[in-house]
Amino acid sequence: MTLTLVSSGDDQALAIRDHLLPLVREGGTLELQRDAIRLLALRTGAWTVEHWTPFNDLSPEEASSPGYRHAIERQHTRPGLPYGLEVWRAGTKLLSILWADGGEFEVLDFARGSWEAEALAL
Template sequence: MALRLVSSGDGPALAIRDHLIPLVRERGTLEVQRDSVRRIALRADAWVIEHWTPFNDLLPGEASSPGYRHALERQHTMSHLPYGLDVWHADVKVLSLLWADGGAFEVIGFVRGGWEAEALAL
């Protein structure tokens, strides 16, 4: 059984992510869609929230089914965290995290502060 150390900031960081992702998807603007990345950003007042997902243009003759794509993802031997979220408040990066469909995640950076309640109120 593998042991995973959990930071005390993981829960609040994930709660903020889960609150902000639908807002970015609904109100954000597509900024990049090329190579392996699709990035949507929401810029409002003191906030910059960027969310990226994997994106690959299909090659001619390549299957487009989700099952095929998931089969390719399972071939990777290393942990792959294709989704990300970066949050800036008043020009300071306050949250950065990566995650995968299966629930694996990594909190890259998390600055605790009053901005957390403001983010959850958006």
């Protein structure tokens, strides 16, 4: 019996993210900037690509000191993945991925299919 190693698809998910990220950053519209999230969305035909980042202005009740921010970060049991990208086509979520500056990432949803080549052609 021969065993075949099946790829997890993470490389393809990252390739799609890396292709779509500049498109949504350049052509997307700001849909939300509140609390800890800034959301950009690119809508083209049946496609919706949403990208969020943790960057925004602090509200008056939030402390702005770096010491406070580091204390909050230390309360988390695992490193935060502050960036996100979701890809939707005709109302169906096809990809959801989170990542951090250090290269850590997590693929939450990835529905393999012919849409992958279409997304890379956008």
